[in-house]
Amino acid sequence: MTTDIDATAGKYLRDKYAIIGVGETTYTRGSGMTTRALGTWAIKNAMDDAGIPASEIDGMMSYSGNDSTASPMLAGDLGIRLNFYMDVQGGGSSSEALIGLAIGAIEAGMCETVVVFRSMNGYSQVRIGGTGARASVPVGGDALHSAAYGWFSAGQNFSPTFMRHMYDYGTTPEQVAMVKVIHSEHASNNPKAYYKQRVTVEDVVNSRMICKPLHLLDCCVETDNATALIVTSVDRAYDYQQLPARILGVAGRVCKPRIDMHFQHGPISTVAGHYIKDLIYRNAGVGPEDIQCTGAYDAFTFTSMLQLEDYGFCKKGEGGDYVSSGIMRLGGERPNNTSGGHLCEGYTHGMNMIIENVRQLRGEVDCYCPLDDQGKRIHSYNYAEPAAGGGCRQVPDLEITQNLGWAMPGTGSSLIMRKG
């Protein structure tokens, strides 16, 4: 399918922009530093990865829920003079949307090269689940229709969608648990992952019940971390030291007809991916059959499954079969979240899954395989645990990846990239 890409197509800017550098901090619970320091660390890592000096970056974007530090501070720290910056409100699915907006800013002539970052002490300061001091704040206005019912955290908010999928399609807890099982296998070969321990279906379904249908191990791991990536035009992308990951298409915060959390517009077991697929595949010029590796946002095991299903990687209602079949395991037909994702590597609001796919497309994913004397990794493609002689997580012959970003059942984003 890549052969018929028209790189001159003005309408969609298909294949004209790329991600040239990626970076992150160590995933911890207790970073011991500010989001300003974390953000600086991640951006510097992305700059070093690309081999780009501060003088050649002139745009910066970030998203947060008032739990971060804004672009001007970080740019100032790093000696980056900005022609454009924008810090927006947002959580999951913002990463892909901001990459699209970065392309727009460059295309409009506002700047030339944009850093997108997310910095969060998601465990030690502002926990996404709303635990801690935030759980005790007064409830008023529209929240009287949700928080007043103890319907508050992401897991609680999404639970009617997850539950209804089980009712509508016979999806079982054991099928969905396989998302965690597979992501834990991937994480075991990821030196950066916060949780590297492989788990079984029994481990998941016997873990503590949080909010039916979510057990503890159906939920992602809150961490402190910052993540960053650098977007520029393909004209400039090859001036830097990494093979660019070229952007075929992007969709940002696409919504179902009613995005309220009360699910007035059904079927409530259908998520925003149902609408995104009509936009992203047209713009990217590929279809789900062309995607070799996915990054389906795993705030919960269910979010990966629901998205993969609604984007058309399987028939509607067959998501349970898809995620438990082994298709999305390393070595399978279409691996998902090869870093271990939010369930195991760390929670970043989607950034780490894009970073992972960029590295996968370079063929340079960081695993336990040894480096050659040029610093290139010699991949074994043995996906067993390191202790069992494996430790690899590179997908062979990879050309096209897709990220499926989740905000909530009614909103999502997507990004399709190809090897540069």
Add this chain to the structure above:
Amino acid sequence: MPQGEYLGMTLTVLDLDNENLAYFQHCADHDFHLQQCADEDCGLVRYPPGTACPWCSGREFNWVPVDARGTVHSYGEVHHAIQPAFRARAPYMILLVELDTQSGVPTEHEALRVAGNLVDADGNFATPELVRQVGIGSRMRMVFADVAEGLALPHWTLDEEAEQPESPWRYPQEVNGV
């Protein structure tokens, strides 16, 4: 400004929040009302309270009484509460009850799905024994928890007069008897 303590939480409706003020005043009167679009070609009822019609964008509306009975469309069952107010109530159910009124209108999968907790007929949070009886398909009626003058929260209890499904659909795994 309606404000009161409820389960140890402070609940507030701001004086300029006209839509929520009217909604919760009707709840305080134990007389469920929703907004109906005033456009004569539309006339659809909406939930939760909003500032325009989701189907025709019309800004004019009237509050109309709505029969507060329906069927559990889906639910969440919280075993690990996050808000301190709810820790003593866990496990508790968050119900999404599809009203008989306007079900499948204007399109097949649209409906008025009204949130609330599962409570007994007197408005007390459900015991584990009661939680076990409720699932997708259960027939429910609304009861109100009074909070303050001008503010009550709608909740759901099993409708004693309705024919209940033999076994409503529940999540297959029981934990601590629920």
